[in-house]
Amino acid sequence: MILGVFWVFLGYLWGRKAKNMDGYMLAGRNVGLALGAATAMATWVTSNTTMLAPQFALELGIWGMLAYSTASFGLFLFAPLAKRIRQLMPRGYTSGDFVRRRYGRAAWAFFLAISIFYSLTWLISMGMAGGILMNAVAGIRYEVGMSAILLVCVLYTLFGGLYAVIGTDYIQSLIILIGIGVVGWGVLSYASFETIYENVTEDKPMLLKMLMPAALMAVFNNMLFAVGEIFHSNVWWSRALAMRDKVGQRAYLLAGLFWLPVPVAAGFIALTGGTLGINITSPDMVGPFVAAQVLGRIGAVIVFIVLFCSLASSIDSLLAATSDLITEDIYRKMIHPSATDRGLRRASAAIIVGVGLFVWAVCWPRVGTLAEVLFFAGPMVGSTIWPIAAGLFWRKANPTGALLAMALGTAFGLAAYLTIGWYAGALVGAAVSMVITVLSTLLAPGDFDWKRLDEEPIDSTQKRGGAFEVMPA
Amino acid sequence: MFGAGLLVLLFHAAGAVSVQERGGVPPPELVIDSPSPSRAGHARLLWVPDATLLERDDIVFELQQATREDFSDARALYRGPDMASVVSGLEDGTYYYRVRAAVAETDADEVGPWSDPEVLVVEHHPLQLAILLMIVGGLVFAATVAVVIHGVLTAGREDVAKA
Numbered sequence: 001m002i003l004g005v006f007w008v009f010l011g012y013l014w015g016r017k018a019k020n021m022d023g024y025m026l027a028g029r030n031v032g033l034a035l036g037a038a039t040a041m042a043t044w045v046t047s048n049t050t051m052l053a054p055q056f057a058l059e060l061g062i063w064g065m066l067a068y069s070t071a072s073f074g075l076f077l078f079a080p081l082a083k084r085i086r087q088l089m090p091r092g093y094t095s096g097d098f099v100r101r102r103y104g105r106a107a108w109a110f111f112l113a114i115s116i117f118y119s120l121t122w123l124i125s126m127g128m129a130g131g132i133l134m135n136a137v138a139g140i141r142y143e144v145g146m147s148a149i150l151l152v153c154v155l156y157t158l159f160g161g162l163y164a165v166i167g168t169d170y171i172q173s174l175i176i177l178i179g180i181g182v183v184g185w186g187v188l189s190y191a192s193f194e195t196i197y198e199n200v201t202e203d204k205p206m207l208l209k210m211l212m213p214a215a216l217m218a219v220f221n222n223m224l225f226a227v228g229e230i231f232h233s234n235v236w237w238s239r240a241l242a243m244r245d246k247v248g249q250r251a252y253l254l255a256g257l258f259w260l261p262v263p264v265a266a267g268f269i270a271l272t273g274g275t276l277g278i279n280i281t282s283p284d285m286v287g288p289f290v291a292a293q294v295l296g297r298i299g300a301v302i303v304f305i306v307l308f309c310s311l312a313s314s315i316d317s318l319l320a321a322t323s324d325l326i327t328e329d330i331y332r333k334m335i336h337p338s339a340t341d342r343g344l345r346r347a348s349a350a351i352i353v354g355v356g357l358f359v360w361a362v363c364w365p366r367v368g369t370l371a372e373v374l375f376f377a378g379p380m381v382g383s384t385i386w387p388i389a390a391g392l393f394w395r396k397a398n399p400t401g402a403l404l405a406m407a408l409g410t411a412f413g414l415a416a417y418l419t420i421g422w423y424a425g426a427l428v429g430a431a432v433s434m435v436i437t438v439l440s441t442l443l444a445p446g447d448f449d450w451k452r453l454d455e456e457p458i459d460s461t462q463k464r465g466g467a468f469e470v471m472p473a
Numbered sequence: 474m475f476g477a478g479l480l481v482l483l484f485h486a487a488g489a490v491s492v493q494e495r496g497g498v499p500p501p502e503l504v505i506d507s508p509s510p511s512r513a514g515h516a517r518l519l520w521v522p523d524a525t526l527l528e529r530d531d532i533v534f535e536l537q538q539a540t541r542e543d544f545s546d547a548r549a550l551y552r553g554p555d556m557a558s559v560v561s562g563l564e565d566g567t568y569y570y571r572v573r574a575a576v577a578e579t580d581a582d583e584v585g586p587w588s589d590p591e592v593l594v595v596e597h598h599p600l601q602l603a604i605l606l607m608i609v610g611g612l613v614f615a616a617t618v619a620v621v622i623h624g625v626l627t628a629g630r631e632d633v634a635k636a
Binding site: 058059060061073077080081083084087200203204205206207208211212213214215216217219220221223224227279280281282283286385386389390392393394420421424427428430431434 | 598
């Protein structure tokens with residue numbers, strides 16, 4: 001409760017800096033290197049990092065742990081994209097803006113569907129994780145804990161917009177790094193590497209095998225899933241657009257470096273459970289459970305704070321970015337093109353509350369495990385990698401190719417997800433999308449003018465035209 | 474009378490008398506809460522105790538795993554109050570599980586009978602499929618890196634040309 005009240009207070013405090021939509025949605029486009037790197041790192045440390053990474057290690061072993069850490073490549077690869085996005089769209093707002101102007105209406109609609117679906121599934125997985133965490137570590141009923149964390153995040157995001165999100169992310173990133181370090185050190189003081197190795201070799205031999213099939217499949221699947229998440233999601237585009245000129249590339253590189261050891265440390269904790277005689281009752285709780293058991297009451301508190309911060313840092317980012325996407329791409333572009341700054345701010349607030357309520361309603365019955373919920377979106381986000389990358393760097397990439405790449409990548413990826421498993425969906429989606437993007441560019445090359453991506457900012461004094469107005473050449 | 478007593482003795486010997494009447498604890502119902510065959514060597518085992526045991530806090534459960542149907546090579550996986558356990562890292566093969574309840578910190582007479590065994594079959598994905606997907610994933614990733622690097626260099630040359 002203290003943490004929740006503190007974040008809401010910070011949200012209110014920082015929210016007063018937002019004087020217009022640029023301030024509310026993009027923190028004035030003036031975020032520096034330290035805050036930029038911290039917000040990227042903290043946003044990427046989700047409950048999945050602290051709960052799913054240990055589950056990967058428990059179920060897929062050493063390769064599973066390393067597979068999870070490959071998600072840092074999403075941040076590394078996005079670094080040059082962040083620079084490119086800022087160059088091409090210095091006044092842009094969302095990833096949807098880019099797709100609309102680059103590829104036109106049909107691809108934009110499909111992309112929006114993917115992006116909103118992904119954002120909602122990620123939010124739902126965070127909401128569920130919050131409830132599970134509160135129940136396992138503090139004994140609070142799932143429904144109460146889930147509701148509380150969603151309420152806190154909705155409130156401070158509502159009050160403060162991206163200023164509050166980034167500011168709280170900075171504090172949360174420090175807490176996460178310190179907390180993970182303390183827990184890792186604590187666990188190692190109870191069990192040495194040698195005893196852990198002997199125990200795993202005897203009880204769970206496949207976890208140490210270099211040729212464990214499911215784990216091998218998970219390596220590139222997880223990497224491509226992460227690349228797709230970051231390349232397409234407005235969570236990362238909004239940050240790239242919010243950072244000062246020339247800051248984005250360095251910020252994302254630093255964020256990737258700081259993030260890389262976190263899932264390795266979290267995964268390692270899961271492998272010590274057998275050595276310490278701890279019975280694991282649910283695979284998605286192995287990390288927090290082992291940490292709390294080993295370190296006692298203090299460990300439980302540390303785990304609770306770290307997990308709360310990792311959840312809050314991601315839920316707030318998702319709420320803000322999803323609200324921006326829906327406000328800008330659907331409300332302003334399709335429903336009310338002549339909306340003023342104030343009207344957009346009200347719409348944005350209503351959307352944050354609406355999304356929060358929807359997620360809360362879906363989280364309530366607690367269906368599925370965290371991995372099942374999130375990885376279902378893998379084929380879709382994997383299919384967006386090549387349309388986005390080619391769209392930013394290749395003049396010749398064409399709209400039809402982009403749409404087909406996303407549609408067929410999604411279809412084949414989902415087929416792989418259902419027939420082979422969750423550890424193949426994103427990989428197949430990305431591969432099919434790549435082939436179609438390359439072939440369509442070779443067979444029907446376009447000639448895009450990059451200047452068309454630079455759009456006027458939202459200005460309360462100007463009336464807007466239609467949703468698909470073309471920029472002058 | 475002698476005949477009736479003999480009948481009761483025979484009935485006991487046949488094991489037809491319920492566990493409760495013998496003073497033991499009824500067996501839980503064991504369920505494997507994961508698909509079988511398992512393609513990654515892990516599963517979640519759940520057991521539901523008899524309704525008469527739910528209110529008691531002195532009950533512990535013992536879970537065993539074996540690779541033979543008769544449990545001749547059984548080993549204990551867990552003993553404690555939890556009602557679930559995750560197994561992982563299993564190699565290809567067939568695994569048998571059973572669980573029983575016992576009253577904690579008492580002698581063996583208070584240990585209940587084993588539950589009906591559950592069978593978990595582990596069949597990992599073919600290695601050829603895994604390696605094929607790994608190669609495909611590696612190619613896609615390498616190509617993605619290449620397009621980003623090439624794009625950055627090309628964009629850099631365009632900026633120089635404009636300047």
